[in-house]
Amino acid sequence: MPPANPEKKKKKRVKKKKQAKDDDFNEAAGIVQKLKQRYQNKKEDSEVIKDPIIKNGKLLHPTRYLSIIERGQKAQQSRLQVPDPPENLIQTKWICALCQRYSCSDNLGDLFGPYYIEIDTTKPIPTFLFADGITASTTVKQSIEIYLHGRCALWSENLYFFGGKFPKLDERLYKYWETLCELCKERGASINYKANCYAHFYCLDCLGYKFDNSNLSISGISKTAENIIV
Template identity: 25%
Template sequence: MSAHQKEEEEDKDENIVANKNINSESVAAAEKSGVPKRKKRRKRRRASSSEAARDELDMCRTVQQRYGAKRKVQDDIKEALFNPCTGEIFQPSSYARMMARSTEAHLNRMLQPEPPDDLVASNWLCAFCLKPSFADEQGELYGPYFVRLSSECQPPAELLAMPASCQTKMLVKSEPAEPNSSVTTSAVHRGHHSKDEPKANIATNSNSSNKVPKHKNSSPKRRRSATAKSGVQGSLDIWLHGDCALWAPELFLVGGRLPTLQLHIQQYWKQKCLVCSGVGATIPITYSHNDDPPLVSATPSISGSSKTVSGVERRHFLHYKCALENGYRLNSLTYVCRPPM
Protein backbone atom coordinates (compact mmCIF):
# COMPACT_ATOMS: atom_id res chain seq x y z
CA MET A 1 0.00 0.00 0.00
CA SER A 2 1.36 3.41 -0.97
CA ALA A 3 1.83 6.30 1.42
CA HIS A 4 -0.89 8.32 -0.35
CA GLN A 5 -3.54 5.64 0.24
CA LYS A 6 -2.57 5.37 3.90
CA GLU A 7 -3.08 9.11 4.34
CA GLU A 8 -6.57 8.94 2.78
CA GLU A 9 -7.66 6.13 5.13
CA GLU A 10 -6.39 8.02 8.13
CA ASP A 11 -8.37 11.11 7.04
CA LYS A 12 -11.57 9.01 6.73
CA ASP A 13 -11.14 7.57 10.22
CA GLU A 14 -10.63 11.03 11.64
CA ASN A 15 -13.84 12.29 9.95
CA ILE A 16 -15.87 9.38 11.34
CA VAL A 17 -14.60 9.98 14.86
CA ALA A 18 -15.33 13.70 14.55
CA ASN A 19 -18.92 13.04 13.40
CA LYS A 20 -19.51 10.67 16.32
CA ASN A 21 -18.24 13.26 18.75
CA ILE A 22 -20.52 15.93 17.25
CA ASN A 23 -23.60 13.66 17.48
CA SER A 24 -22.84 12.71 21.07
CA GLU A 25 -22.34 16.36 21.98
CA SER A 26 -25.69 17.37 20.36
CA VAL A 27 -27.53 14.57 22.17
CA ALA A 28 -25.99 15.59 25.48
CA ALA A 29 -26.91 19.22 24.87
CA ALA A 30 -30.50 18.25 24.04
CA GLU A 31 -30.77 16.21 27.22
CA LYS A 32 -29.46 19.08 29.28
CA SER A 33 -31.90 21.56 27.70
CA GLY A 34 -34.87 19.22 28.37
CA VAL A 35 -36.12 19.00 24.75
CA PRO A 36 -37.97 15.67 24.26
CA LYS A 37 -36.93 13.34 21.57
CA ARG A 38 -38.99 13.24 18.40
CA LYS A 39 -41.12 10.14 18.27
CA LYS A 40 -41.14 8.08 15.17
CA ARG A 41 -44.36 8.17 13.22
CA ARG A 42 -46.02 4.85 12.79
CA LYS A 43 -47.69 4.26 9.50
CA ARG A 44 -51.29 3.28 10.02
CA ARG A 45 -52.08 0.01 8.34
CA ARG A 46 -55.27 -0.42 6.46
CA ALA A 47 -57.60 -2.90 8.02
CA SER A 48 -57.57 -6.14 6.13
CA SER A 49 -60.72 -7.83 4.94
CA SER A 50 -60.62 -10.26 7.85
CA GLU A 51 -60.30 -7.42 10.35
CA ALA A 52 -63.19 -5.51 8.72
CA ALA A 53 -65.36 -8.61 8.85
CA ARG A 54 -64.43 -9.10 12.50
CA ASP A 55 -65.38 -5.51 13.29
CA GLU A 56 -68.75 -5.88 11.55
CA LEU A 57 -69.42 -9.09 13.45
CA ASP A 58 -68.63 -7.39 16.75
CA MET A 59 -70.94 -4.52 15.87
CA CYS A 60 -73.77 -6.92 14.99
CA ARG A 61 -73.32 -8.71 18.29
CA THR A 62 -73.42 -5.43 20.18
CA VAL A 63 -76.62 -4.32 18.45
CA GLN A 64 -78.23 -7.71 19.02
CA GLN A 65 -77.33 -7.69 22.70
CA ARG A 66 -78.70 -4.19 23.14
CA TYR A 67 -81.91 -4.31 21.10
CA GLY A 68 -82.57 -7.99 20.51
CA ALA A 69 -82.30 -9.28 24.03
CA LYS A 70 -84.98 -11.69 25.13
CA ARG A 71 -87.61 -10.67 27.57
CA LYS A 72 -86.53 -11.11 31.16
CA VAL A 73 -88.60 -13.62 33.06
CA GLN A 74 -88.32 -11.77 36.36
CA ASP A 75 -89.91 -8.64 34.82
CA ASP A 76 -93.07 -10.52 33.78
CA ILE A 77 -96.22 -10.17 35.86
CA LYS A 78 -97.68 -13.64 36.12
CA GLU A 79 -100.85 -12.68 37.99
CA ALA A 80 -103.02 -9.59 38.13
CA LEU A 81 -102.09 -7.20 40.93
CA PHE A 82 -104.15 -4.56 42.69
CA ASN A 83 -102.73 -1.57 44.53
CA PRO A 84 -105.26 -0.61 47.26
CA CYS A 85 -103.60 2.75 47.85
CA THR A 86 -103.93 4.05 44.31
CA GLY A 87 -106.66 1.71 43.09
CA GLU A 88 -104.50 0.73 40.12
CA ILE A 89 -104.74 -2.72 38.55
CA PHE A 90 -101.70 -4.32 36.94
CA GLN A 91 -102.61 -6.89 34.28
CA PRO A 92 -100.39 -9.93 33.64
CA SER A 93 -97.76 -9.63 30.93
CA SER A 94 -99.39 -12.41 28.93
CA TYR A 95 -102.64 -10.43 28.87
CA ALA A 96 -100.86 -7.32 27.60
CA ARG A 97 -99.16 -9.29 24.81
CA MET A 98 -102.45 -10.93 23.84
CA MET A 99 -104.22 -7.56 23.64
CA ALA A 100 -101.40 -6.12 21.52
CA ARG A 101 -101.67 -9.01 19.05
CA SER A 102 -105.45 -8.68 18.97
CA THR A 103 -105.24 -4.96 18.24
CA GLU A 104 -102.73 -5.53 15.44
CA ALA A 105 -104.89 -8.25 13.88
CA HIS A 106 -107.94 -5.98 14.09
CA LEU A 107 -106.12 -3.16 12.31
CA ASN A 108 -104.93 -5.51 9.56
CA ARG A 109 -108.48 -6.79 9.13
CA MET A 110 -109.79 -3.25 8.78
CA LEU A 111 -107.35 -2.54 5.95
CA GLN A 112 -108.41 -5.63 3.99
CA PRO A 113 -111.63 -5.67 1.95
CA GLU A 114 -114.41 -7.83 3.30
CA PRO A 115 -115.24 -10.81 1.06
CA PRO A 116 -118.80 -10.82 -0.29
CA ASP A 117 -121.31 -13.40 0.89
CA ASP A 118 -121.78 -14.96 -2.57
CA LEU A 119 -118.07 -15.61 -3.16
CA VAL A 120 -117.43 -18.36 -5.72
CA ALA A 121 -114.70 -20.92 -4.97
CA SER A 122 -111.69 -20.16 -7.17
CA ASN A 123 -108.08 -21.20 -7.72
CA TRP A 124 -105.15 -19.07 -6.62
CA LEU A 125 -104.01 -18.07 -10.11
CA CYS A 126 -103.36 -14.85 -11.96
CA ALA A 127 -106.56 -13.75 -13.68
CA PHE A 128 -104.62 -12.69 -16.80
CA CYS A 129 -101.86 -15.23 -17.46
CA LEU A 130 -103.56 -18.03 -15.44
CA LYS A 131 -100.30 -18.96 -13.70
CA PRO A 132 -99.65 -19.35 -9.96
CA SER A 133 -97.50 -17.25 -7.69
CA PHE A 134 -93.76 -17.08 -8.53
CA ALA A 135 -94.32 -18.92 -11.81
CA ASP A 136 -91.62 -18.18 -14.41
CA GLU A 137 -90.01 -15.62 -12.08
CA GLN A 138 -93.08 -13.38 -12.19
CA GLY A 139 -93.23 -12.75 -8.47
CA GLU A 140 -96.11 -13.14 -6.09
CA LEU A 141 -99.81 -12.51 -6.62
CA TYR A 142 -101.52 -9.36 -5.38
CA GLY A 143 -105.13 -9.21 -4.28
CA PRO A 144 -107.84 -10.01 -3.70
CA TYR A 145 -109.91 -7.71 -5.94
CA PHE A 146 -113.55 -8.73 -6.16
CA VAL A 147 -115.64 -8.61 -9.35
CA ARG A 148 -119.26 -9.50 -9.98
CA LEU A 149 -120.00 -12.35 -12.39
CA SER A 150 -122.91 -12.28 -14.82
CA SER A 151 -124.06 -14.02 -17.97
CA GLU A 152 -121.84 -11.69 -20.02
CA CYS A 153 -118.87 -11.75 -17.62
CA GLN A 154 -117.73 -15.35 -17.15
CA PRO A 155 -114.21 -16.32 -15.99
CA PRO A 156 -111.97 -18.92 -17.68
CA ALA A 157 -112.46 -22.48 -16.47
CA GLU A 158 -108.94 -22.52 -14.97
CA LEU A 159 -109.88 -19.88 -12.40
CA LEU A 160 -112.80 -21.83 -10.95
CA ALA A 161 -112.06 -24.36 -8.24
CA MET A 162 -114.69 -26.65 -9.78
CA PRO A 163 -116.30 -26.76 -13.23
CA ALA A 164 -119.15 -24.41 -14.00
CA SER A 165 -121.56 -27.34 -14.29
CA CYS A 166 -120.77 -28.37 -10.70
CA GLN A 167 -121.21 -24.79 -9.56
CA THR A 168 -124.63 -24.76 -11.27
CA LYS A 169 -125.66 -28.03 -9.61
CA MET A 170 -124.68 -26.66 -6.22
CA LEU A 171 -126.79 -23.57 -6.83
CA VAL A 172 -129.79 -25.73 -7.76
CA LYS A 173 -129.34 -28.05 -4.76
CA SER A 174 -129.08 -25.14 -2.38
CA GLU A 175 -132.60 -23.96 -3.28
CA PRO A 176 -135.19 -25.07 -0.67
CA ALA A 177 -137.81 -27.57 -1.76
CA GLU A 178 -141.37 -26.31 -1.94
CA PRO A 179 -143.88 -27.81 0.52
CA ASN A 180 -146.17 -30.64 -0.72
CA SER A 181 -144.01 -31.02 -3.80
CA SER A 182 -142.77 -34.55 -4.42
CA VAL A 183 -141.53 -33.67 -7.91
CA THR A 184 -139.07 -31.06 -6.62
CA THR A 185 -137.77 -33.40 -3.94
CA SER A 186 -137.17 -36.22 -6.38
CA ALA A 187 -135.43 -33.89 -8.81
CA VAL A 188 -133.07 -32.49 -6.16
CA HIS A 189 -132.18 -35.92 -4.78
CA ARG A 190 -131.95 -37.60 -8.13
CA GLY A 191 -130.01 -40.84 -8.09
CA HIS A 192 -130.99 -41.82 -4.53
CA HIS A 193 -133.93 -43.99 -5.66
CA SER A 194 -133.19 -47.65 -6.18
CA LYS A 195 -133.87 -49.37 -9.48
CA ASP A 196 -136.47 -51.68 -7.90
CA GLU A 197 -138.48 -48.84 -6.37
CA PRO A 198 -142.00 -48.85 -7.82
CA LYS A 199 -143.05 -45.80 -9.78
CA ALA A 200 -146.65 -46.10 -8.61
CA ASN A 201 -145.96 -43.94 -5.57
CA ILE A 202 -144.74 -41.09 -7.73
CA ALA A 203 -147.78 -41.37 -9.99
CA THR A 204 -150.09 -41.50 -6.98
CA ASN A 205 -148.50 -38.43 -5.43
CA SER A 206 -148.70 -36.53 -8.68
CA ASN A 207 -152.42 -37.33 -9.05
CA SER A 208 -153.34 -36.72 -5.40
CA SER A 209 -155.70 -34.02 -4.26
CA ASN A 210 -152.89 -32.20 -2.40
CA LYS A 211 -151.18 -31.24 -5.65
CA VAL A 212 -150.44 -27.51 -5.79
CA PRO A 213 -150.44 -25.86 -9.23
CA LYS A 214 -147.08 -24.34 -10.17
CA HIS A 215 -145.88 -21.90 -12.74
CA LYS A 216 -144.58 -23.49 -15.91
CA ASN A 217 -141.08 -22.07 -15.31
CA SER A 218 -140.86 -23.18 -11.67
CA SER A 219 -139.78 -26.76 -12.35
CA PRO A 220 -136.20 -27.61 -11.29
CA LYS A 221 -135.30 -28.75 -14.79
CA ARG A 222 -136.24 -25.39 -16.24
CA ARG A 223 -134.44 -23.58 -13.43
CA ARG A 224 -131.31 -25.67 -13.99
CA SER A 225 -131.29 -24.97 -17.72
CA ALA A 226 -131.78 -21.26 -17.10
CA THR A 227 -128.92 -21.23 -14.58
CA ALA A 228 -126.64 -23.13 -16.95
CA LYS A 229 -127.31 -20.61 -19.70
CA SER A 230 -126.59 -17.69 -17.40
CA GLY A 231 -123.33 -19.30 -16.16
CA VAL A 232 -121.77 -18.96 -12.73
CA GLN A 233 -123.32 -16.22 -10.64
CA GLY A 234 -121.83 -14.44 -7.65
CA SER A 235 -118.52 -12.73 -6.91
CA LEU A 236 -115.00 -13.86 -7.79
CA ASP A 237 -111.76 -12.91 -6.07
CA ILE A 238 -109.16 -11.73 -8.59
CA TRP A 239 -105.40 -12.14 -8.06
CA LEU A 240 -102.83 -10.57 -10.38
CA HIS A 241 -99.09 -10.58 -10.94
CA GLY A 242 -97.54 -7.14 -10.58
CA ASP A 243 -96.27 -6.98 -14.18
CA CYS A 244 -99.49 -8.37 -15.63
CA ALA A 245 -101.50 -5.66 -13.90
CA LEU A 246 -98.96 -2.95 -14.72
CA TRP A 247 -99.09 -3.58 -18.47
CA ALA A 248 -102.87 -3.95 -18.69
CA PRO A 249 -104.41 -0.92 -20.46
CA GLU A 250 -107.15 1.09 -18.75
CA LEU A 251 -106.27 -0.48 -15.38
CA PHE A 252 -105.39 1.95 -12.59
CA LEU A 253 -104.63 1.52 -8.89
CA VAL A 254 -106.45 4.02 -6.68
CA GLY A 255 -106.20 3.69 -2.92
CA GLY A 256 -105.38 0.00 -2.98
CA ARG A 257 -108.26 -0.77 -5.36
CA LEU A 258 -108.69 -1.27 -9.10
CA PRO A 259 -111.86 0.70 -9.90
CA THR A 260 -111.80 -0.09 -13.65
CA LEU A 261 -111.26 -3.83 -13.25
CA GLN A 262 -114.97 -4.65 -13.17
CA LEU A 263 -115.50 -2.68 -16.38
CA HIS A 264 -112.70 -4.28 -18.44
CA ILE A 265 -112.20 -7.77 -16.96
CA GLN A 266 -114.76 -9.23 -19.36
CA GLN A 267 -112.83 -7.92 -22.37
CA TYR A 268 -109.49 -9.10 -20.98
CA TRP A 269 -110.83 -12.65 -20.76
CA LYS A 270 -111.97 -12.54 -24.40
CA GLN A 271 -108.60 -11.50 -25.83
CA LYS A 272 -106.31 -14.37 -26.87
CA CYS A 273 -102.53 -14.32 -26.80
CA LEU A 274 -100.78 -14.32 -30.16
CA VAL A 275 -98.07 -16.69 -28.86
CA CYS A 276 -99.80 -19.23 -26.62
CA SER A 277 -103.44 -18.68 -27.76
CA GLY A 278 -104.50 -18.45 -24.12
CA VAL A 279 -107.13 -16.02 -22.90
CA GLY A 280 -106.36 -13.07 -20.66
CA ALA A 281 -103.89 -11.35 -23.00
CA THR A 282 -103.79 -7.66 -22.13
CA ILE A 283 -100.79 -6.12 -23.93
CA PRO A 284 -101.70 -4.75 -27.39
CA ILE A 285 -99.03 -4.99 -30.08
CA THR A 286 -98.27 -1.69 -31.81
CA TYR A 287 -97.27 -2.22 -35.45
CA SER A 288 -95.49 0.27 -37.65
CA HIS A 289 -96.19 0.74 -41.35
CA ASN A 290 -93.33 -1.60 -42.30
CA ASP A 291 -94.46 -4.45 -40.07
CA ASP A 292 -96.53 -7.26 -41.54
CA PRO A 293 -98.54 -8.86 -38.73
CA PRO A 294 -99.58 -12.51 -38.99
CA LEU A 295 -103.04 -13.31 -40.28
CA VAL A 296 -105.28 -13.74 -37.24
CA SER A 297 -109.01 -13.19 -37.07
CA ALA A 298 -109.99 -9.83 -35.67
CA THR A 299 -111.26 -9.66 -32.09
CA PRO A 300 -112.80 -6.71 -30.29
CA SER A 301 -110.47 -4.91 -27.92
CA ILE A 302 -110.25 -2.05 -25.49
CA SER A 303 -107.35 -0.11 -26.94
CA GLY A 304 -105.58 -2.69 -29.03
CA SER A 305 -103.39 -1.68 -31.93
CA SER A 306 -104.74 -2.69 -35.31
CA LYS A 307 -103.48 -2.78 -38.85
CA THR A 308 -105.61 -3.09 -41.95
CA VAL A 309 -104.21 -5.39 -44.62
CA SER A 310 -106.39 -6.17 -47.65
CA GLY A 311 -109.37 -4.67 -45.89
CA VAL A 312 -109.08 -6.94 -42.81
CA GLU A 313 -108.55 -5.26 -39.44
CA ARG A 314 -106.21 -7.21 -37.18
CA ARG A 315 -105.69 -6.81 -33.46
CA HIS A 316 -103.13 -8.84 -31.56
CA PHE A 317 -102.46 -9.14 -27.85
CA LEU A 318 -99.87 -10.82 -25.66
CA HIS A 319 -99.34 -11.99 -22.12
CA TYR A 320 -96.50 -10.19 -20.39
CA LYS A 321 -94.36 -13.32 -20.03
CA CYS A 322 -95.00 -14.40 -23.63
CA ALA A 323 -93.92 -10.98 -24.89
CA LEU A 324 -90.79 -11.07 -22.76
CA GLU A 325 -89.72 -14.57 -23.80
CA ASN A 326 -90.32 -14.07 -27.54
CA GLY A 327 -88.28 -10.92 -28.06
CA TYR A 328 -91.05 -8.33 -28.21
CA ARG A 329 -89.84 -4.82 -27.42
CA LEU A 330 -91.47 -3.52 -24.26
CA ASN A 331 -90.96 0.17 -23.56
CA SER A 332 -91.35 0.69 -19.83
CA LEU A 333 -91.59 4.49 -20.24
CA THR A 334 -94.49 4.61 -22.69
CA TYR A 335 -95.84 1.07 -22.06
CA VAL A 336 -95.85 0.31 -25.77
CA CYS A 337 -95.16 -3.18 -27.12
CA ARG A 338 -93.63 -3.55 -30.58
CA PRO A 339 -92.80 -6.71 -32.54
CA PRO A 340 -89.25 -8.09 -32.57
CA MET A 341 -86.68 -6.64 -34.93
Protein backbone atom coordinates in the same frame (compact mmCIF):
# COMPACT_ATOMS: atom_id res chain seq x y z
CA MET B 1 -91.97 70.89 29.28
CA PRO B 2 -88.56 69.69 27.97
CA PRO B 3 -88.55 67.97 24.56
CA ALA B 4 -88.35 64.19 24.47
CA ASN B 5 -84.95 62.64 23.91
CA PRO B 6 -84.93 61.28 20.33
CA GLU B 7 -82.04 58.90 21.08
CA LYS B 8 -83.99 57.30 23.90
CA LYS B 9 -87.01 56.74 21.66
CA LYS B 10 -84.78 55.21 19.00
CA LYS B 11 -83.31 52.77 21.49
CA LYS B 12 -86.76 51.67 22.63
CA ARG B 13 -87.85 51.02 19.04
CA VAL B 14 -84.74 48.96 18.32
CA LYS B 15 -85.36 46.89 21.42
CA LYS B 16 -88.94 46.11 20.38
CA LYS B 17 -87.85 45.23 16.84
CA LYS B 18 -85.11 42.93 18.15
CA GLN B 19 -87.55 41.22 20.49
CA ALA B 20 -89.99 40.61 17.59
CA LYS B 21 -87.18 39.04 15.55
CA ASP B 22 -86.23 36.80 18.47
CA ASP B 23 -89.86 35.68 18.85
CA ASP B 24 -90.10 34.87 15.14
CA PHE B 25 -86.82 32.97 15.25
CA ASN B 26 -87.87 30.94 18.28
CA GLU B 27 -91.21 30.10 16.68
CA ALA B 28 -89.55 29.02 13.42
CA ALA B 29 -86.96 26.99 15.31
CA GLY B 30 -89.72 25.21 17.21
CA ILE B 31 -91.50 24.31 13.96
CA VAL B 32 -88.27 23.02 12.43
CA GLN B 33 -87.60 20.89 15.49
CA LYS B 34 -91.08 19.36 15.35
CA LEU B 35 -90.69 18.59 11.65
CA LYS B 36 -87.34 16.94 12.29
CA GLN B 37 -88.81 14.77 15.02
CA ARG B 38 -91.68 13.70 12.79
CA TYR B 39 -89.99 13.18 9.43
CA GLN B 40 -86.28 12.74 10.02
CA ASN B 41 -85.40 9.07 9.58
CA LYS B 42 -81.61 9.22 9.77
CA LYS B 43 -80.07 8.57 13.14
CA GLU B 44 -76.85 9.98 14.53
CA ASP B 45 -73.79 7.77 14.19
CA SER B 46 -73.76 7.30 17.96
CA GLU B 47 -77.30 5.84 17.82
CA VAL B 48 -76.60 3.34 15.03
CA ILE B 49 -75.83 -0.22 16.13
CA LYS B 50 -73.90 -2.03 13.40
CA ASP B 51 -73.42 -5.37 15.16
CA PRO B 52 -75.47 -7.15 17.87
CA ILE B 53 -74.25 -6.31 21.37
CA ILE B 54 -75.22 -7.12 24.94
CA LYS B 55 -75.83 -4.07 27.13
CA ASN B 56 -77.06 -4.22 30.71
CA GLY B 57 -77.84 -7.88 30.24
CA LYS B 58 -80.00 -7.27 27.17
CA LEU B 59 -79.33 -8.19 23.56
CA LEU B 60 -79.46 -5.16 21.26
CA HIS B 61 -80.06 -5.99 17.59
CA PRO B 62 -78.40 -4.03 14.78
CA THR B 63 -80.32 -0.95 13.66
CA ARG B 64 -80.59 -2.28 10.11
CA TYR B 65 -82.14 -5.53 11.38
CA LEU B 66 -84.74 -3.62 13.40
CA SER B 67 -85.60 -1.50 10.34
CA ILE B 68 -86.17 -4.63 8.25
CA ILE B 69 -88.43 -6.13 10.93
CA GLU B 70 -90.43 -2.89 11.15
CA ARG B 71 -90.93 -2.77 7.36
CA GLY B 72 -92.03 -6.41 7.40
CA GLN B 73 -94.60 -5.71 10.11
CA LYS B 74 -95.99 -2.73 8.18
CA ALA B 75 -96.20 -4.83 5.01
CA GLN B 76 -98.08 -7.54 6.90
CA GLN B 77 -100.54 -4.97 8.25
CA SER B 78 -101.12 -3.72 4.69
CA ARG B 79 -101.92 -7.24 3.55
CA LEU B 80 -104.46 -7.59 6.33
CA GLN B 81 -106.22 -4.37 5.36
CA VAL B 82 -108.32 -5.93 2.62
CA PRO B 83 -112.06 -5.50 2.09
CA ASP B 84 -114.45 -8.03 3.60
CA PRO B 85 -115.32 -10.78 1.12
CA PRO B 86 -118.78 -10.46 -0.45
CA GLU B 87 -121.58 -12.96 0.08
CA ASN B 88 -121.87 -16.02 -2.18
CA LEU B 89 -118.15 -15.89 -2.91
CA ILE B 90 -116.61 -18.56 -5.12
CA GLN B 91 -113.00 -19.15 -4.17
CA THR B 92 -110.78 -19.48 -7.20
CA LYS B 93 -107.41 -20.99 -7.95
CA TRP B 94 -104.42 -18.96 -6.77
CA ILE B 95 -103.40 -17.98 -10.30
CA CYS B 96 -103.27 -14.77 -12.29
CA ALA B 97 -106.63 -13.89 -13.82
CA LEU B 98 -104.81 -12.75 -16.96
CA CYS B 99 -101.87 -15.03 -17.82
CA GLN B 100 -103.32 -17.96 -15.80
CA ARG B 101 -99.95 -18.71 -14.16
CA TYR B 102 -99.07 -19.21 -10.52
CA SER B 103 -97.26 -16.91 -8.13
CA CYS B 104 -93.55 -16.38 -8.86
CA SER B 105 -93.69 -18.29 -12.15
CA ASP B 106 -90.43 -17.51 -13.96
CA ASN B 107 -89.91 -13.73 -13.56
CA LEU B 108 -93.57 -12.79 -13.09
CA GLY B 109 -93.22 -12.10 -9.38
CA ASP B 110 -95.82 -12.52 -6.66
CA LEU B 111 -99.58 -12.38 -7.03
CA PHE B 112 -101.53 -9.41 -5.64
CA GLY B 113 -105.04 -9.70 -4.27
CA PRO B 114 -107.59 -10.85 -3.61
CA TYR B 115 -109.84 -8.41 -5.46
CA TYR B 116 -113.53 -9.19 -5.82
CA ILE B 117 -115.82 -8.87 -8.82
CA GLU B 118 -119.39 -10.01 -9.44
CA ILE B 119 -120.01 -12.73 -11.99
CA ASP B 120 -121.85 -11.57 -15.11
CA THR B 121 -123.57 -14.62 -16.59
CA THR B 122 -124.25 -12.74 -19.85
CA LYS B 123 -120.52 -12.68 -20.61
CA PRO B 124 -117.84 -15.39 -20.90
CA ILE B 125 -117.22 -16.81 -17.43
CA PRO B 126 -113.54 -17.46 -16.65
CA THR B 127 -113.98 -21.14 -15.83
CA PHE B 128 -110.20 -21.60 -15.91
CA LEU B 129 -110.14 -19.87 -12.51
CA PHE B 130 -112.48 -22.44 -10.93
CA ALA B 131 -111.38 -25.62 -9.21
CA ASP B 132 -112.59 -28.91 -10.67
CA GLY B 133 -116.31 -29.46 -10.08
CA ILE B 134 -117.06 -25.79 -9.31
CA THR B 135 -119.59 -23.97 -11.50
CA ALA B 136 -121.26 -20.58 -11.35
CA SER B 137 -124.96 -20.27 -10.62
CA THR B 138 -127.25 -18.83 -13.28
CA THR B 139 -129.92 -17.71 -10.78
CA VAL B 140 -128.01 -16.42 -7.72
CA LYS B 141 -125.64 -13.46 -7.77
CA GLN B 142 -122.15 -14.66 -7.01
CA SER B 143 -118.69 -13.12 -6.82
CA ILE B 144 -115.21 -14.45 -7.43
CA GLU B 145 -111.84 -13.52 -6.01
CA ILE B 146 -109.19 -12.26 -8.40
CA TYR B 147 -105.39 -12.31 -8.24
CA LEU B 148 -103.02 -10.50 -10.60
CA HIS B 149 -99.29 -10.44 -11.23
CA GLY B 150 -97.91 -6.94 -10.84
CA ARG B 151 -96.38 -6.93 -14.33
CA CYS B 152 -99.48 -8.35 -15.97
CA ALA B 153 -101.58 -5.60 -14.40
CA LEU B 154 -99.07 -2.80 -15.09
CA TRP B 155 -98.94 -3.43 -18.84
CA SER B 156 -102.64 -4.17 -19.35
CA GLU B 157 -104.50 -1.75 -21.58
CA ASN B 158 -106.67 0.76 -19.67
CA LEU B 159 -106.10 -0.92 -16.29
CA TYR B 160 -105.12 1.52 -13.53
CA PHE B 161 -104.44 1.22 -9.81
CA PHE B 162 -105.78 4.17 -7.84
CA GLY B 163 -106.64 4.63 -4.17
CA GLY B 164 -105.78 1.04 -3.26
CA LYS B 165 -108.01 -0.53 -5.91
CA PHE B 166 -108.53 -1.01 -9.64
CA PRO B 167 -111.40 1.22 -10.87
CA LYS B 168 -113.82 -0.66 -13.16
CA LEU B 169 -111.87 -3.88 -12.66
CA ASP B 170 -114.83 -6.10 -13.56
CA GLU B 171 -115.43 -4.22 -16.83
CA ARG B 172 -111.78 -4.47 -17.82
CA LEU B 173 -111.43 -8.15 -16.92
CA TYR B 174 -114.44 -9.25 -18.93
CA LYS B 175 -112.97 -7.49 -21.96
CA TYR B 176 -109.66 -9.28 -21.46
CA TRP B 177 -111.41 -12.63 -20.98
CA GLU B 178 -113.14 -12.15 -24.33
CA THR B 179 -109.75 -11.68 -26.01
CA LEU B 180 -107.51 -14.57 -27.06
CA CYS B 181 -103.75 -14.21 -26.88
CA GLU B 182 -102.22 -14.02 -30.36
CA LEU B 183 -99.35 -16.23 -29.20
CA CYS B 184 -100.74 -18.97 -26.92
CA LYS B 185 -104.43 -18.69 -27.96
CA GLU B 186 -105.61 -18.62 -24.31
CA ARG B 187 -108.03 -16.06 -22.84
CA GLY B 188 -106.98 -13.08 -20.77
CA ALA B 189 -104.88 -11.23 -23.36
CA SER B 190 -104.64 -7.65 -22.10
CA ILE B 191 -101.51 -6.12 -23.65
CA ASN B 192 -101.83 -4.35 -26.98
CA TYR B 193 -98.28 -4.89 -28.31
CA LYS B 194 -99.00 -3.97 -31.93
CA ALA B 195 -101.97 -2.91 -34.08
CA ASN B 196 -105.07 -4.93 -33.12
CA CYS B 197 -102.92 -7.64 -31.53
CA TYR B 198 -103.17 -8.61 -27.86
CA ALA B 199 -101.12 -11.01 -25.76
CA HIS B 200 -100.15 -11.98 -22.21
CA PHE B 201 -97.13 -10.40 -20.55
CA TYR B 202 -95.63 -13.86 -20.05
CA CYS B 203 -95.91 -14.76 -23.75
CA LEU B 204 -94.34 -11.51 -24.90
CA ASP B 205 -91.56 -11.81 -22.35
CA CYS B 206 -90.78 -15.34 -23.54
CA LEU B 207 -90.48 -14.04 -27.10
CA GLY B 208 -87.93 -11.45 -26.01
CA TYR B 209 -90.04 -8.31 -26.18
CA LYS B 210 -88.55 -5.44 -24.20
CA PHE B 211 -90.68 -3.52 -21.70
CA ASP B 212 -89.49 0.02 -20.97
CA ASN B 213 -90.90 1.19 -17.63
CA SER B 214 -89.75 4.78 -18.17
CA ASN B 215 -92.28 5.44 -20.93
CA LEU B 216 -94.37 2.23 -20.87
CA SER B 217 -93.33 1.19 -24.36
CA ILE B 218 -92.90 -2.30 -25.80
CA SER B 219 -90.34 -3.06 -28.49
CA GLY B 220 -87.99 -5.64 -29.94
CA ILE B 221 -88.23 -9.35 -30.53
CA SER B 222 -85.42 -11.86 -30.45
CA LYS B 223 -87.06 -15.30 -30.32
CA THR B 224 -89.66 -17.30 -32.20
CA ALA B 225 -93.14 -18.25 -31.09
CA GLU B 226 -92.00 -21.87 -30.68
CA ASN B 227 -90.00 -20.83 -27.61
CA ILE B 228 -93.12 -20.01 -25.60
CA ILE B 229 -93.79 -22.57 -22.88
CA VAL B 230 -97.55 -23.14 -22.59
